[in-house]
Amino acid sequence: MEKSVQALHLSSATTPIPDYNTGPDPYQGFQVHDYLQVSFLRQDPAVKAATAKTIEVLGRYYPETLSRKFFVNVPVVMGWIYTAIKMVVAKETAKKFTVLSYGNQLASELGPNVPEVYGGKTGDLEKVAEGMKLTE
Numbered sequence: 001m002e003k004s005v006q007a008l009h010l011s012s013a014t015t016p017i018p019d020y021n022t023g024p025d026p027y028q029g030f031q032v033h034d035y036l037q038v039s040f041l042r043q044d045p046a047v048k049a050a051t052a053k054t055i056e057v058l059g060r061y062y063p064e065t066l067s068r069k070f071f072v073n074v075p076v077v078m079g080w081i082y083t084a085i086k087m088v089v090a091k092e093t094a095k096k097f098t099v100l101s102y103g104n105q106l107a108s109e110l111g112p113n114v115p116e117v118y119g120g121k122t123g124d125l126e127k128v129a130e131g132m133k134l135t136e
Contacts, residue, residue, distance in 0.1 A: 005029075028067035029065060029067060031070065032070045032072060033072070034103060036072075036103060066096065069097050072100045072102070072103045072106055079099045079100075104118060106118035
């Protein structure tokens with residue numbers, strides 16, 4: 001999360017942000033939450049806590065840096081529930097969140113420059129992803 005915010009180079013921003021809906025904001029990014037092999041019925045408490053903390057930190061400290069958030073490999077039934085929820089949330093908020101039941105559908109949203117596992121052409125996720133070492 002922090003690396004993605006750093007990649008926006010906010011401290012050296014010089015490009016003007018375009019007027020609302022007239023072009024992409026160069027200081028916004030997107031997130032992909034992959035729920036492959038994650039049980040929604042028996043979700044690990046650590047996964048639940050990490051997801052909640054990520055949402056809290058981004059909302060509190062970086063509220064304007066999120067362009068879109070993709071939830072991929074979400075069970076079909078959860079996609080249906082999200083479709084129902086979209087009817088009661090603000091249209092601008094609902095527009096930022098996309099729920100996809102299959103990971104390979106992500107390329108249809110973001111284009112071919114995503115890893116192959118998401119339907120793109122950039123190669124194996126393990127080779128193209130940026131990671132970081134966590135220390136205690």
